[in-house]
Amino acid sequence: MTSPTTDHVERLARLLREDLAAAGFAVPHGLALELVAHQFGSRDWTVLAAALGRTAPASGPGVPVLRVMSVPTALPFYVDYLGFTLDWEHRFEPGLPLYVQVSRAGTVLHLSEHHGDGSPHGVVWIPVTDVYALHAELRAKPDAPLRPGVAADAPGGPTLEVIDPYGNVLRFAQAAD
Structure with missing residues (x-):
């Protein structure tokens, strides 16, 4: 066999x-x-x-899994505020935790309601080509949940840090010249 x-x-x-x-x-x-x-x-x-190889990617970067208590609460932050797209969602069956993928400009994140999938307050470092353009985009949002600034002297280059509703930290960083 x-x-x-x-x-x-x-x-x-x-x-x-x-x-x-x-x-x-x-x-x-x-x-x-x-x-x-x-x-x-x-x-x-x-x-x-x-x-059996299901969890090992054939190629490409790893995908961070961020723990959220409620995907319906987290999605407005990721989709409406940060501009990610909801790619897909999965439940093993009705009533069980939800697991979703969101993406934006090559960045892929998984958001999970599953208890064993990480813990809140994770940190993801995300490279961007123009952190100041992202900053302006977020500041222009009406009813924005956050008004982050750019730390110009952050390690690795200017960095915009946002915190999702469950304490997960997303650091959008532009490589220093």
Whole structure:
């Protein structure tokens, strides 16, 4: 037998849920994934997915995961104020935590309501080509939640620092000349 893939394991979890449902047992998708992972000898789904290569990017930079308590509360800050775009959102099933991706000009962030995904007050350093243009853009927003300044003498170059509703710090920095 060839090595399983994450798609194969997810299909097995779906089949397990269907078979259990037919027998009168409702099982959430997350629990089905955990049970199948145990059958493959893994501690849990996360460990198995990592071993199968799901969590390792094929190429490219890593993506910061910022912990937020409520995506609906965080999104106006990221989308309306900072100008990010909501790329996608994911829930394992209704009522479970939400996980979303936002992006802007090559910067990609994941916002997660999942308890185990980091903790509030994370810091992300984001390179920008013109921190002063970003500063002017943010200052021009009506009803802006913050009025940050630019620290011209910050390490790494002029930096604009904003803090999201959950204490995560985003440092937009322009490389010093």
